Amino acid sequence: MGIEQKAGDMGIVTASLEQVVNWSRSNAMWPLLFGLACCAIEMMGAQSANYDLSRFGMEINRASPRQADLMIVAGRVSRKMAPVVRRLYDQMADPKWVIAMGDCAACGGVFNNYAIVQGVDEIVPVDVYVAGCPPRPEALIDGIIHLHEKVRRMRLDGTLREPVHLS
Amino acid sequence: MTVTETRARNLSIPAPSQITRPALEGAKETMVLNMGPHHPSTHGVLRLVVELDGETVVDTAPDIGYLHTGIEKTMESKTYQKAVVLTDRTDYLAPLSNNLSYVLAVEKLLGCEIPERATVARVLLVELQRIASHLVWLGTHALDLAAMSVFLYGFREREQILDIFELVSGARMMTSYFRVGGLAYDLPAEFDAAVEAFLQIMPGRIDEYEALLTDNPLWIERTQGIGAIDSDAAIALGLTGPGLRATGVAWDLRKTMPYCGYETYSFAIPTATHGDIYDRYLVRMAEMRESVSICRQALQRLRDIGPGPYMTPDRKIAPPPKSEITHSMEALIHHFKLWTEGFKPPRGDALAAVESPRGELATYIVSDGSAKPYRVHFRAPSFVNLQSLPHMARGHLVADLVALIASLDPVLGEVDR
Numbered sequence: 266m267g268i269e270q271k272a273g274d275m276g277i278v279t280a281s282l283e284q285v286v287n288w289s290r291s292n293a294m295w296p297l298l299f300g301l302a303c304c305a306i307e308m309m310g311a312q313s314a315n316y317d318l319s320r321f322g323m324e325i326n327r328a329s330p331r332q333a334d335l336m337i338v339a340g341r342v343s344r345k346m347a348p349v350v351r352r353l354y355d356q357m358a359d360p361k362w363v364i365a366m367g368d369c370a371a372c373g374g375v376f377n378n379y380a381i382v383q384g385v386d387e388i389v390p391v392d393v394y395v396a397g398c399p400p401r402p403e404a405l406i407d408g409i410i411h412l413h414e415k416v417r418r419m420r421l422d423g424t425l426r427e428p429v430h431l432s
Numbered sequence: 433m434t435v436t437e438t439r440a441r442n443l444s445i446p447a448p449s450q451i452t453r454p455a456l457e458g459a460k461e462t463m464v465l466n467m468g469p470h471h472p473s474t475h476g477v478l479r480l481v482v483e484l485d486g487e488t489v490v491d492t493a494p495d496i497g498y499l500h501t502g503i504e505k506t507m508e509s510k511t512y513q514k515a516v517v518l519t520d521r522t523d524y525l526a527p528l529s530n531n532l533s534y535v536l537a538v539e540k541l542l543g544c545e546i547p548e549r550a551t552v553a554r555v556l557l558v559e560l561q562r563i564a565s566h567l568v569w570l571g572t573h574a575l576d577l578a579a580m581s582v583f584l585y586g587f588r589e590r591e592q593i594l595d596i597f598e599l600v601s602g603a604r605m606m607t608s609y610f611r612v613g614g615l616a617y618d619l620p621a622e623f624d625a626a627v628e629a630f631l632q633i634m635p636g637r638i639d640e641y642e643a644l645l646t647d648n649p650l651w652i653e654r655t656q657g658i659g660a661i662d663s664d665a666a667i668a669l670g671l672t673g674p675g676l677r678a679t680g681v682a683w684d685l686r687k688t689m690p691y692c693g694y695e696t697y698s699f700a701i702p703t704a705t706h707g708d709i710y711d712r713y714l715v716r717m718a719e720m721r722e723s724v725s726i727c728r729q730a731l732q733r734l735r736d737i738g739p740g741p742y743m744t745p746d747r748k749i750a751p752p753p754k755s756e757i758t759h760s761m762e763a764l765i766h767h768f769k770l771w772t773e774g775f776k777p778p779r780g781d782a783l784a785a786v787e788s789p790r791g792e793l794a795t796y797i798v799s800d801g802s803a804k805p806y807r808v809h810f811r812a813p814s815f816v817n818l819q820s821l822p823h824m825a826r827g828h829l830v831a832d833l834v835a836l837i838a839s840l841d842p843v844l845g846e847v848d849r
Contacts, residue, residue, distance in 0.1 A: 298472050301476070302845050303521060307605065309571075310587060313588070315587065328471075344500075376501055378501075380501050380502035399606065
């Protein structure tokens with residue numbers, strides 16, 4: 266926040282509560298350990314040594330939805346899986362965010378058929394869509410950084426202070 | 433607390449078997465436990481309904497279909513060329529093996545010959561795919577048994593293979609590189625050096641993984657004697673791939689029913705005797721070494737063959753090169769017909785089986801003489817292998833079930849399709 270210079274050695278930091286809350290929320294975001302299909306393999310790739318998602322503080326996956334803030338829907342959601350995904354989302358504590366990773370989660374992808382939910386936004390609200398089939402690990406990391414950006418611009422009531430412009 | 437007191441207390445803690453054995457004696461009441469579809473160790477969206485007697489598994493019923501994608505049905509509405517894209521997404525850890533099985537079946541229907549260079553490239557890439565798939569298996573298997581570092585090392589080498597795939601096809605995972613009649617594009621100039629660099633480092637890296645696991649007492653404790661199956665039961669349950677070979681049956685389609693000229697390569701079929709998780713691990717590790725050797729032979733053959741055609745010259749199947757279209761009317765017509773209608777194989781059916789990293793993968797296609805397949809069916813090894821899970825799990829602990837699923841290496845995309 267660049268406050269160290271302003272505060273000097275007084276041991277006092279001044280910031281708005283909103284800024285502090287958003288700073289902590291965006292820097293300690295725990296994704297749900299949750300993979301569905303091909304995209305989950307690329308998500309694992311993003312967490313492995315070459316792409317090292319922990320640079321952004323995102324490596325601690327929680328297996329329990331109760332401990333997670335972020336659901337990365339990585340892969341196609343079938344009609345049979347849809348109620349499970351919704352239930353997991355409902356079990357997550359507020360505030361929570363969703364990234365639709367890959368074309369299937371975003372819009373059904375190549376599977377325009379009876380079996381696949383045509384976009385996970387039919388069942389859960391989505392904050393960031395990541396395109397690709399599957400997206401490269403860099404694309405997922407980019408999506409996560411955009412989400413962090415979004416969280417930093419939120420009001421305490423959860424609404425957005427200003428629209429997020431993609432650079 | 434003094435040291436002697438601490439030691440005395442530690443000695444008084446009973447071993448797990450001391451707790452479970454008396455508890456099980458005369459026990460009749462069982463508990464049904466739901467595991468999945470959201471569970472970190474089910475490698476996707478597998479759901480197991482486990483009947484437990486205390487901690488011991490009495491019975492397991494896999495509930496599948498959470499990733500049912502309708503791939504077989506969707507393929508019926510695509511032309512033969514376009515359906516290749518869907519095959520990538522069944523077994524997403526080995527897209528090239530799926531591509532190969534599918535294009536071999538269509539080529540059988542058409543009776544089309546493909547250039548030698550394309551066949552050798554296919555073998556080379558499919559073997560690289562086998563190594564990549566086994567690396568994901570190794571990483572996640574070790575991760576399930578709480579060994580994080582193997583995952584990080586395994587994915588390091590996997591990235592190198594994915595870079596090679598990206599080089600040849602432009603995509604890391606969903607390559608769709610094998611097309612009916614040959615390859616999508618020619619192999620790029622950098623291909624040779626990239627594969628050579630990988631083959632140089634890989635044997636040493638496999639030694640590294642083995643140094644981490646093979647003699648590791650924790651690994652041995654969790655895997656030896658767990659989930660054993662004998663060869664008769666394995667054959668009766670239709671188990672194929674490393675699971676079957678770990679029971680001592682040297683059944684590998686690359687040797688027993690060769691395709692793509694595998695009979696001309698020299699390689700061994702690694703087998704083991706106990707059929708437990710540890711043996712499956714050993715078989716897969718040995719398979720990676722054999723794959724490196726096949727890759728090396730294939731790379732040498734590519735060098736010997738030199739540049740040349742990578743697609744069948746049959747213009748009814750393969751699209752003409754762009755340069756021809758600009759000045760040949762006939763080429764333009766072929767191009768137009770291929771991309772608007774597609775080619776029409778004769779009526780009939782064809783089956784092509786390949787040895788995928790998980791076992792026997794076969795594609796069965798029925799043609800009604802139109803440009804779209806009448807029916808496509810995959811004999812998916814993950815799906816068939818999964819039915820031996822209840823047999824293997826019986827009598828073991830719930831914690832062993834986690835290791836057992838990982839050792840079968842199911843890919844749910846392939847199970848449910």
